[in-house]
Amino acid sequence: MTPFSLRRLLLRALRLWRSSLQLRTVAITVLATLFAVTVISGYMAVTIATNLYDSRSVQVLAEARQAASSAQELFDSSVTQTGSIDVETAAIAASRTIGLSTTSSAQYALLRTPGQTTPQVMQDSQSPGFDRTTITAELQAAVSSAGDSVFSQPVAIAAGESREPGIIVGSAIEVPTAGQYELYLVFSVADVQQTLDFVQQTLLIGSLLLVLTIGLVTFVVVRFAIRPVRLAAQTAEKLADGQLEERIPERGQDVVATLARSFNRMADSLQRQITQLADLSRLQQRFVSDVSHELRTPLTTIRLAGDVIYDRRDTFDPTTARTAELLHTQVDRFETMLADLLEMSRFDAGAVVLETEPTNLVRLVEESMEAIRPLAEQKASELRLVAPGGYFEADVDARRIRRILQNLLGNAVDHGEGRPVVVYVDSDADAVAIAVRDYGIGMDADALEQVFERFWRADPSRQRTTGGTGLGLAISTEDAHLHGGVLDVWSEPGEGSCFRLTLPRRAGTALVSSPLELPPIDPVDAVLTEEVADA
Template sequence: MRFDWRVYLARAIRLWRGSLQLRTIALTVALSTVAVTIVGAYIVTSVRGNLFDQNRDQVVAEAGRAILAAQQVFADAEEAGIVDDLEVTQVAAFEAMRAIISSAPMVGMFRAPDQVGPPPVLDQASNDSFEEELVGADLRDAVVGAEPDTLTWQSVAIPAESGAQPGIIVGSLVQLPQGQQYELYVVYNLSAVQETLDFVQGALVLAGIALVLLIGAVAYLVVRLVVGPVRVAAEASEKLAAGELEERLPEGGDDELATLARSFNRMAESLQRQIRQLADLSRVQQRFVSDVSHELRTPLTTIRLAGDVLYDQRDAFPPATARTAELLHAQTQRFETLLADLLEMSRYDAGAVQLEFEPTNLVRLVEDAIEAVAPLSQEKQTEVRLLAPGGYFEADVDARRIRRVLQNLLGNAIDHGEGRPIDVYVDSDKDAVAIAVRDHGIGMAESDLEHVFDRFWRADPSRQRSTGGTGLGLAIALEDATVHGGVLEVWSRPGEGSCFRLTLPRHRGEALRGSPLGLPPEEVLS
């Protein structure tokens, strides 16, 4: 299996964004680590500087006394007239230096360059542990250029089997008999100081790690005390949003979290009370609409029968009376349609709609809907074109309700299509079917699209409606699409027309993953 770092990165990002506790602890530990690191670095730097300065001053002072003792040995030899066997004097000078220096020193002595006069009376000399490579060129130049008894020092790295060790070399000029000058160097090994410094650094690192872990543990406990009640409040909010209106937070104490719990519970009680009031009002409204609709059907039936009698005999009436009979017949039909739509909406509001699913060929259903609106399209001289490229098409739907949706969409398209052709697209894939009704009429502004499915809303109330609609057609169509698990969407632009697209799952209960048709279909835009 190939490692994909992007998957793990996405998981880490989701975990980071989804956990307040993790972010708080991580930031606390990170900032604590930075603070401890800065403080530790400052302490180590200060300790290192103090240790070095202390040991340097001590070493330089001790080396100064040792070099002064060596110079005294050479001066005593000159007073005693010992000028031929200076090697013995040099050994005595080294012994005098060792008596003063606390540790075993490395000592080296070399004739200063560029001297005139008699040949050297003493070869260069050093103890076994001294290496001439320890004396750098800069140090030699500084020693040679200085006055006798002037001390010059430099930090050096002393070679050792375990690796280079820190040290300090101190040098000065000494005066030998016959006026000859020699460079005298003393090397101190500071490995003990380095060990002390390493111990201090190790102790600080361990203490810093322990401190960061302790801060992380404290942060975890504190955050848990705070985030725990917040998480409980979030879960209670989710339950409230899901409709569990009896959910409450436990109350206890007088701190801010207890105040939050009490405020949350008061809010939940207020919401529960208002939702119940709205639910009761909605039930009363639904019952009122349903009762009024039912009660009006009996007198409306009587009026319709009487109107039909008058309408059938209108030719025998005077022109004014005949026109009155026609208007009464048309408005009675519209009133009857309005009552039927109100009853249908009341069923949807009450959740009492029952669907009769059956396998249905959507192309045949569209053809039936086009045939049903044929008289209206002929009256408006509007051509309705069916475009079905072929495919699955069959779906499990309530044919009566989908036919009603299509007739409503076609009626609106004819009414607002300005006599231009109307295209009806049908397409499908293995998951969904889609029907799009596209007109090329006046279109709608973008602000009108937000209200197109509202009840009793019209884009242009002053416009004459040929279909005599009730203002509930699109609202019912949207409910019909939703109850099938589908969606009804609209696209419109002023002067370019409108397009309504109905997308339904091919099988009952399946979720939609997309639509086989564009909105509007791409073929129309070409």
């Protein structure tokens, strides 16, 4: 498996772990159970092994003492009236006695303690197959100097090609006229090991079955418990998608049924409120649309009459001429506001259709700047364009983008305090961005939160040349969203404002990032910032 495949597998496992409450619950329960069962089973295995070994050790020591006592009695009774002893005959009899004294198939060795000088010497004897290497120096030293005591230690006994556990027991025996001898008995405890292996195997199998059983029971219980939650989540998603008639089935009288009833009551309440709001919104949209359309006819008549009066204002006295000019200005403003209301009503009704075509946005920006240049000259604001080059062509509705630019440029000139207005255009393979930067009065945090709201104006008392309805930025935002783009803003009091429009180059593609920072970082911008600071 390649590192890439392993990484992808780990990412999938991580996503599954994060998304599945059922998996996390079952996994945590199984791991906790496995830990507890491992500890308990380990404790039981150690306890059983200790008890089995201790029991076997007690039995072995008892047999060893009995064998040593019987051999000692035999040697003592073999002494004749003259104080002599036939050591060879006694040795043979002792071997027979030792074999009869041990109930298990133990091996023995009767060895002379080194360093003795006695009148007689009895030959060492041992059972066939006795391995003298099992007698350690420590054990031999303890036996030779212990008197009547019995010593033992665990050893490994050869059993064919393998080795099995055993216990060696040593004790001292006094042979008349022959001195001290050491009796060693080796007992096999393979039966204890077999019993312990069986117990451990049983504990292992039982523990695994217990963990699997608990895991299965947890899976079933969690699945049963999570099913209502999953059903509630699915129903909530359907409600969020607009399927307001979806409900959770109500069964029984338990907590789950209570949850279903509470959820359904909440859904009923939301459905009623959403229906009321939808009806109210439709009535509002219809009212705005009807009023806007109904106002078209009288407005047209007023426009014609006002134009006639405005064209003849030179023949009127100064007061009447000024009145004609005010009438003409307010009719223009009224007509603009009516057009904006009609546009917003179309947005609200979802009746707006884009007419996209490949458009060079730099050229579109230049045209918009030329259209606003007379107003900029009137305000003594210089218009500058910064377009470093790139993928400037994009699929857009040119009329709507031009409307956004006219609105942003007009606001920049209005609030620019006569300082330069810089328009940045940049792009990459996926997106195109246009930023309009002014160095005027700027906005505070409260104004930034409301700048895109309908009918909101930054400073209603301020004398302004363009706009006035408070719908310009709201319409611009809707136009940007209609293209799949976004309209952002940055502003600081006394440092000016910057609006950035980011659009996808191809219709239907999602935006990931913007080619321009907000505000854009550019040498021209740095120079202008210094000029504003000096001013």
